Amino acid sequence: MPKTKYSTHLGMVDILPGEVEKWRALEEIIHEEAARYNFEEIRTPIMEQTELIKRGVGQLTDIVTKEIFAFTKGDSHYVLRPELTAPVVRAFVQHHLAQRGGAQKLYYIGPMFRAERPQKGRQRQFHQFGLEVIGSDDPIADVECISFMMRIYQRIGIKNFTLKLNSVGDPESREAYKSVLREYLRPNFEKLSELSKTRFEKNPMRILDSKEPEDQEFIQNAPVISDHLNEDSAEHFKLVCKYLDMRGIEYVIDPLLVRGMDYYTRTAFELTSPDLGSQDALAGGGRYDLLVEEIGGQPTPAVGFAAGMERLLIACDELGIQLADEKSIDVFMVCLGDAARDWVIGQLPTFREHGISTTMDYKGRSMKAQMKEANRQNARFALIVGDNELEAGKFVFRNMIESTEQQLSVDEIIAQFKD
């Protein structure tokens, strides 16, 4: 790229005309499906208190330790939100949404910020949509989340993916499992990767997620958490699977699936696609029964997911899926001479008031240039106005697709658009 004086920050991109239409189409699908599932939209500020994100997402996570944009002004510590689960839960607690009764079913669409090295499918400002069910520990809540997520991809036509599912257990199961895992790994501690060594004490489950070659042989034969779930968590996981089966949603149980945020409990899931390259996660989520309390609310079980919109759009491009129709316009008005131009300037609002999309050339160019413009704008009709037409009160109404013309009055033209 030749340098211009100003440009976007690293990893932050403009969404230009031609691209925006895809975003709107995607957003419309999300809003429609959310309505069908009876989820309500929530919009929270782009910035949150730093402490909320640290507590919510986890002090030791990569997101908090190296990926947040934060600054301080006066006594306030601001952070650009890196994800939306903690902020939504904050809103739930702050506004006492539990008082509305029942489980709160919330969804969101918006930009997130993480200070990572950009690459394909990874930006510093990126967009997610997602939802949270706060106030239910019923496995059906988990499955409704997953079902909604899958429904979006199904509607768009992305089929080439894998739904991975696991249970990371409740605190009791997890502590028991962590001990078992540590005992299993301890004899080979020295052979583990450096990264895994640092995780050994605090979060040995993350070792399962390691891609370091030296860790692989130990991971392969590691004890599996599903063998160490207590009765409640095991039953919960069983029901999640059962409901997924009932919905006909295919999944793969992946005992190594451990997700990045600290707040996950029990159900964890991730949707990956081979069409994305290295950053292959389309969406991910899970249950977070302890987060509401962690943030200062009453103990409240909850579950949710987040999906990357850029990654979804990349998958669409790879698969040749057109999300948006080519843009078009009903009528392009072509004028010859000053009198005709004045007439057109006066007529545009009339057409628009009748719901007809219309415009004219703003550059005072030749008729040929105006016709080319009409063509470029994908006009269905060109309305050609010259002195003859003004005198007769009948105008050349050209069908640009069929290349046919009629002589019509304004009323007759407008009538054509009445269905």
Added chain:
RNA sequence: GAGCCUGUAGCUCAGUCGGUUAGAGCGCUAGUUUGUGGCACUAGAGGCCGUGGGUUCGAUUCCCAUCAGGCUCCCCA
């Protein structure tokens, strides 16, 4: 945060084994058609060859740095 690769017109890319005016296709503007688009032909506009420094008589071509992009690792959406 680490490694590798790339950076020439709005876009996709040629090219210069270092040497006077840097090329194509698409797109854009206009003409061929003094009142008609999409096709064709013609012409034109548009590049400090990403930026800064070094080597050299001379660099867009070589070297270094930097910025940006891609791929991989890490991690996640």
